[in-house]
Amino acid sequence: MDAHAHAHEMPWIRRYVFSTDHKIIAIQFLLMSLFFLVVGGLLAAMIRWQLGFPSEPMPGGMLLPDEMMAPTPAGAIMLPEFYNSLVTMHGTIMIFFAIMPLLVGVFGNLLIPLQIGADDMAFPRLNMASFWMAFPAGLLMLVSFAVEGGAAGAGWTSYAPLSASGEYTGVYLGQQLWLISLTILGFASLAGAVNYITTIINMRAPGMTWFRMPLATWALFITAILILLAIPILAGALIMLLFDQTIGTGFFLPASDGEPLLWQHLFWFFGHPEVYILILPAMGITSDVLANGARKPVFGYHAMVLAIVSIAFLSWIVWGHHMFQSGMNPMLGTTFMITTMVIAVPSAIKVFNWLGTIYKGNIHLHTPMLHALGFVSMFIIGGLSGVFMASTPVDVYIHDTYFIVAHIHYVLFGGSLFAIFAGVTFWYPKMFGRLMNEKWGRIHFWLTLILYNLVFWPMHSIGIQGHMRRIYDPTQYEFLQPLQPINQFITVCVFALVAVQAIYALNFIISIWKGKKAGNNPWHANSLEWTVPSPPPHGNFELVPIVYRGPYEYSAPDVEEDYWLQDTPPPSETAAPALEPQPVAD
Amino acid sequence: MSQPAASTADRHPMPGMMVYNVKLGMWIFLLSEVMFFTALIGSYIILRFAHPDHFAEPGAVLNVPLTAFNTFVLICSSVSMVKAYAAITQGDQKGLKFWLLVTILLGTFFVGVQVYEYIILAQEGFVPMAELYGVAHEIEGAALYGATFYTMTGFHGTHVTIGILCMWFVLYRAWQGKYSADNYGGVEIMGLYWHFVDLVWIILFTIVYLI
Numbered sequence: 001m002d003a004h005a006h007a008h009e010m011p012w013i014r015r016y017v018f019s020t021d022h023k024i025i026a027i028q029f030l031l032m033s034l035f036f037l038v039v040g041g042l043l044a045a046m047i048r049w050q051l052g053f054p055s056e057p058m059p060g061g062m063l064l065p066d067e068m069m070a071p072t073p074a075g076a077i078m079l080p081e082f083y084n085s086l087v088t089m090h091g092t093i094m095i096f097f098a099i100m101p102l103l104v105g106v107f108g109n110l111l112i113p114l115q116i117g118a119d120d121m122a123f124p125r126l127n128m129a130s131f132w133m134a135f136p137a138g139l140l141m142l143v144s145f146a147v148e149g150g151a152a153g154a155g156w157t158s159y160a161p162l163s164a165s166g167e168y169t170g171v172y173l174g175q176q177l178w179l180i181s182l183t184i185l186g187f188a189s190l191a192g193a194v195n196y197i198t199t200i201i202n203m204r205a206p207g208m209t210w211f212r213m214p215l216a217t218w219a220l221f222i223t224a225i226l227i228l229l230a231i232p233i234l235a236g237a238l239i240m241l242l243f244d245q246t247i248g249t250g251f252f253l254p255a256s257d258g259e260p261l262l263w264q265h266l267f268w269f270f271g272h273p274e275v276y277i278l279i280l281p282a283m284g285i286t287s288d289v290l291a292n293g294a295r296k297p298v299f300g301y302h303a304m305v306l307a308i309v310s311i312a313f314l315s316w317i318v319w320g321h322h323m324f325q326s327g328m329n330p331m332l333g334t335t336f337m338i339t340t341m342v343i344a345v346p347s348a349i350k351v352f353n354w355l356g357t358i359y360k361g362n363i364h365l366h367t368p369m370l371h372a373l374g375f376v377s378m379f380i381i382g383g384l385s386g387v388f389m390a391s392t393p394v395d396v397y398i399h400d401t402y403f404i405v406a407h408i409h410y411v412l413f414g415g416s417l418f419a420i421f422a423g424v425t426f427w428y429p430k431m432f433g434r435l436m437n438e439k440w441g442r443i444h445f446w447l448t449l450i451l452y453n454l455v456f457w458p459m460h461s462i463g464i465q466g467h468m469r470r471i472y473d474p475t476q477y478e479f480l481q482p483l484q485p486i487n488q489f490i491t492v493c494v495f496a497l498v499a500v501q502a503i504y505a506l507n508f509i510i511s512i513w514k515g516k517k518a519g520n521n522p523w524h525a526n527s528l529e530w531t532v533p534s535p536p537p538h539g540n541f542e543l544v545p546i547v548y549r550g551p552y553e554y555s556a557p558d559v560e561e562d563y564w565l566q567d568t569p570p571p572s573e574t575a576a577p578a579l580e581p582q583p584v585a586d
Numbered sequence: 587m588s589q590p591a592a593s594t595a596d597r598h599p600m601p602g603m604m605v606y607n608v609k610l611g612m613w614i615f616l617l618s619e620v621m622f623f624t625a626l627i628g629s630y631i632i633l634r635f636a637h638p639d640h641f642a643e644p645g646a647v648l649n650v651p652l653t654a655f656n657t658f659v660l661i662c663s664s665v666s667m668v669k670a671y672a673a674i675t676q677g678d679q680k681g682l683k684f685w686l687l688v689t690i691l692l693g694t695f696f697v698g699v700q701v702y703e704y705i706i707l708a709q710e711g712f713v714p715m716a717e718l719y720g721v722a723h724e725i726e727g728a729a730l731y732g733a734t735f736y737t738m739t740g741f742h743g744t745h746v747t748i749g750i751l752c753m754w755f756v757l758y759r760a761w762q763g764k765y766s767a768d769n770y771g772g773v774e775i776m777g778l779y780w781h782f783v784d785l786v787w788i789i790l791f792t793i794v795y796l797i
Binding site for chain 1: 610615
């Protein structure tokens with residue numbers, strides 16, 4: 001209680017802006033990454049305009065400067081250079097500034113201390129620094145649109161030599177800002193990862209054994225390890241590329257006998273663990289929500305943990321599957337094909353365990369549950385199209401087509417983003433003390449699910465028919481012209497999909513003030529965050545919680561309710577508890 | 587369930603790793619440092635195997651005896667760091683300050699020699715791109731050889747410099763009497779970082795200068 005009273009004495013700026021409280025930092029990350037989610041979505045809408053209606057005047061295009069849109073009497077037409085920047089920045093912003101901070105920054109900060117029963121992170125000030133590096137990095141990325149030459153235009157993967165010299169893309173400063181921004185973001189991610197790992201190893205409450213941790217925390221722990229080991233590889237590669245552009249080195253430039261392929265190896269050695277950084281926390285969140293919605297323990301808890309661990313391990317030895325067409329030794333291609341196929345095993349274990357979790361459950365279709373079910377079904381589709389691409393003979397044909405675009409959006413949008421919607425709705429009370437509106441939540445879910453599939457499903461088909469992944473004007477190829485109606489259909493659906501997200505945004509904002517008061521445990525869940533008020537006070541727990549059981553004791557026969565909080569003493573011991581709860585040490 | 591859900595062993599506080607947070611955090615951070623240098627060293631190895639003609643024989647461009655001596659100095663600084671740590675575990679404040687100062691001086695000497703080496707090498711034309719650096723001509727292959735050399739040793743030098751700055755901070759705290767025989771965590775994690783940087787140098791010296 002002391003800590004709580006103390007928090008109120010702090011000036012406003014220390015409490016809400018430069019806060020060291022993990023819950024406030026989680027909200028900061030949430031607002032930041034939702035902002036970037038909107039930005040990334042608008043960039044996607046512009047990309048789709050050009051693909052659906054190539055070189056036709058874009059509505060509202062006159063608002064953009066002449067370097068981006070060529071003004072004509074009929075309206076402004078998108079320039080090819082700007083289209084390249086759009087494709088690059090949509091990918092970069094969505095991956096690094098929207099999905100990654102949403103999963104790792106928001107849920108890592110909010111859930112880890114609460115779910116393990118700690119009062120805060122191990123290094124609260126480092127945690128604050130993490131946000132205040134990530135946010136300026138994002139602003140720097142946005143600023144690059146305004147500099148001469150525009151924003152980076154070499155794709156989110158920035159393959160060398162295209163990215164290594166401004167002569168090839170016409171983008172000089174923009175590409176350098178891209179590199180610097182991501183390096184700063186890397187520092188932010190590392191600060192977070194060190195914090196998460198230390199906190200989980202060292203600050204678990206009494207009784208919180210490894211195998212009593214909720215799967216969300218497990219997933220975030222393994223994700224933090226991936227970040228810790230993968231981000232420095234990216235940092236090294238980014239710095240070398242920056243040197244190639246600025247101080248005359250030739251790491252990736254064929255002109256100095258450098259190795260362009262080395263960039264791809266470094267990038268994907270980081271990039272494939274990154275793919276799992278973007279999905280593992282989503283899997284953890286889904287597991288928590290599914291068990292809650294089905295009122296059943298997670299099926300195969302230990303197998304779930306081991307599957308996360310083995311996916312994380314395998315993610316280090318599959319990077320070459322991004323490079324089947326790169327001119328890499330074909331023998332390596334076969335090796336990478338096999339290791340990639342192996343990942344399907346732990347992924348399938350997780351999917352079957354989710355199905356086992358809901359099988360014969362007493363299913364409550366609340367909004368988070370709907371989104372979690374959406375995650376599982378979309379992840380199955382995305383996972384299966386992944387197997388197509390993993391096999392080299394198929395990949396030769398579909399590489400760099402819209403089939404790839406469809407796949408990544410099925411795992412990142414259909415997968416990660418649905419889990420994010422599930423998680424934000426589920427833990428919204430722990431951030432704002434209120435529940436989001438259930439009716440509008442469901443309407444948003446169904447509209448999003450339908451429109452999302454209308455957008456991305458046809459991309460499989462146009463990809464198989466040869467529609468290239470990064471192409472400014474598909475109508476310039478005769479064989480792509482018959483696909484134009486599909487392109488237009490996708491574009492119209494994208495606009496609807498983006499518009500529908502306004503429902504979620506309004507629901508989110510209005511519920512902060514008008515939502516139903518949540519109380520401690522609105523979902524009747526078991527883990528420790530539901531034992532404290534919503535939102536939890538500074539320092540989280542009044543007394544150090546003592547953990548007696550795992551987090552998924554739903555519908556246990558020993559208790560009357562269908563949930564059993566992790567810190568409720570077992571019935572036999574309620575009369576005379578052997579161990580008194582200890583006051584929180586300051 | 588008749589059996590209590592929590593066994594006695596589980597009811598004790600979870601002790602974690604029996605290592606205090608900051609030390610554990612430093613170990614975890616150093617893991618990421620390993621990966622960072624892996625990226626740089628791995629790139630060097632790949633580029634050198636792909637284009638052996640760009641990389642001169644050991645000693646042809648680089649001054650091996652000078653750097654060998656510099657390596658010796660850095661190893662000595664690790665020894666003095668250990669002496670500082672040993673002193674404070676015994677509560678010896680004077681020893682702590684003395685050995686920290688020695689470590690700072692040795693580290694600074696190391697960075698100084700490295701800067702001197704860079705200047706000489708640049709004058710000889712060992713730069714990635716002559717026209718960028720106001721040098722008449724560049725040594726053949728320096729766009730790769732020089733690039734990898736300066737990137738790897740430069741990032742190591744940056745780590746040493748950051749270490750020295752942190753060590754000044756530790757020394758300042760030692761002067762304030764913040765450390766004691768019961769409270770020497772700051773010195774210990776400083777030492778961890780310093781030994782790590784030292785270890786990286788031994789690897790870099792071997793593969794850049796000797797092999």
